[in-house]
Amino acid sequence: MLDSHSRESRVGILPPGSLPGADPVDEQDRFDPHRISSRTPYCCSCQNYESEVTMRIVLLGAPGSGKGTQTDAIIARYGVTTVATGDLLRAEVAAGTELGLRAKPHMDAGNLVPFDIVLGMIEHGLQTLAKTNPKGFMMDGFPRDLAQAEALDEILDRISQPLDLVLFFEVDYEEIVKRLLGRGRADDNEATIRNRLRVFEEKTAPLIEYYTRKGLLRNIKGTGTVEEIGQRVQAVLDEIA
Numbered sequence: 001m002l003d004s005h006s007r008e009s010r011v012g013i014l015p016p017g018s019l020p021g022a023d024p025v026d027e028q029d030r031f032d033p034h035r036i037s038s039r040t041p042y043c044c045s046c047q048n049y050e051s052e053v054t055m056r057i058v059l060l061g062a063p064g065s066g067k068g069t070q071t072d073a074i075i076a077r078y079g080v081t082t083v084a085t086g087d088l089l090r091a092e093v094a095a096g097t098e099l100g101l102r103a104k105p106h107m108d109a110g111n112l113v114p115f116d117i118v119l120g121m122i123e124h125g126l127q128t129l130a131k132t133n134p135k136g137f138m139m140d141g142f143p144r145d146l147a148q149a150e151a152l153d154e155i156l157d158r159i160s161q162p163l164d165l166v167l168f169f170e171v172d173y174e175e176i177v178k179r180l181l182g183r184g185r186a187d188d189n190e191a192t193i194r195n196r197l198r199v200f201e202e203k204t205a206p207l208i209e210y211y212t213r214k215g216l217l218r219n220i221k222g223t224g225t226v227e228e229i230g231q232r233v234q235a236v237l238d239e240i241a
């Protein structure tokens with residue numbers, strides 16, 4: 001859909017550098033309509049799209065539980081746009097923006113970055129997502145605590161786009177530590193990993209109960225091959241596609 005519009009007609013959704021005092025961004029970067037990324041645009045002339053989108057989901061799970069790995073397959077099959085707060089934050093850090101500088105120490109320590117940073121980053125994006133991609137959206141890495149979950153509900157209520165499902169990827173912690181140590185990202189050292197798991201347990205795990213109470217939670221067994229897990233994801237998502 002977006003491809004039919006000229007690049008000039010698009011307005012960025014809080015790209016790195018969009019906050020006061022941040023550096024300008026390189027406009028030549030590649031545009032991917034299925035990712036709210038460093039410079040995901042939206043187009044004002046898309047207002048006439050059906051406001052009802054097909055799929056609105058959250059991927060929930062500990063760091064390393066495999067959520068991110070499944071997003072490409074989900075995008076390919078269902079055409080949704082993904083919003084991955086970790087990727088957005090890493091883009092801010094890489095661009096050396098003020099926001100990135102604020103976020104980095106929290107990320108390096110494996111703690112959640114402050115609420116205002118994350119919320120500011122996704123809020124505008126979420127409000128325009130339903131108009132830019134009628135197929136829907138998928139949140140990866142957000143919400144991560146109850147305050148974020150309530151903020152998400154509030155935003156989605158406001159735009160009349162309630163969540164359809166929350167997929168919870170179940171993987172035991174020892175398996176996760178093994179996976180993350182093998183991944184080698186800057187924040188994937190053992191101390192940070194252990195802290196991220198503690199943060200998950202303390203702050204994010206209560207969302208399992210939160211979404212269960214709302215009748216939205218679906219468990220996905222997160223062990224096995226990427227393809228096997230993908231088939232489990234697909235079996236659940238085909239129900240709402």
Ligand SMILES: Nc1ncnc2c1ncn2[C@@H]1O[C@H](COP(=O)(O)OP(=O)(O)O)[C@@H](O)[C@H]1O
Binds near residue numbers: 086111112142148196
């Ligand atoms: N919704 C969020 N709220 C606060 N901090 C976040 C959020 N999403 C990502 N982060 C920060 O980015 C880091 C990396 O997140 P992410 O890319 O989702 O990786 P992982 O799944 O391995 O935790 C987190 O440890 C945290 O510091």
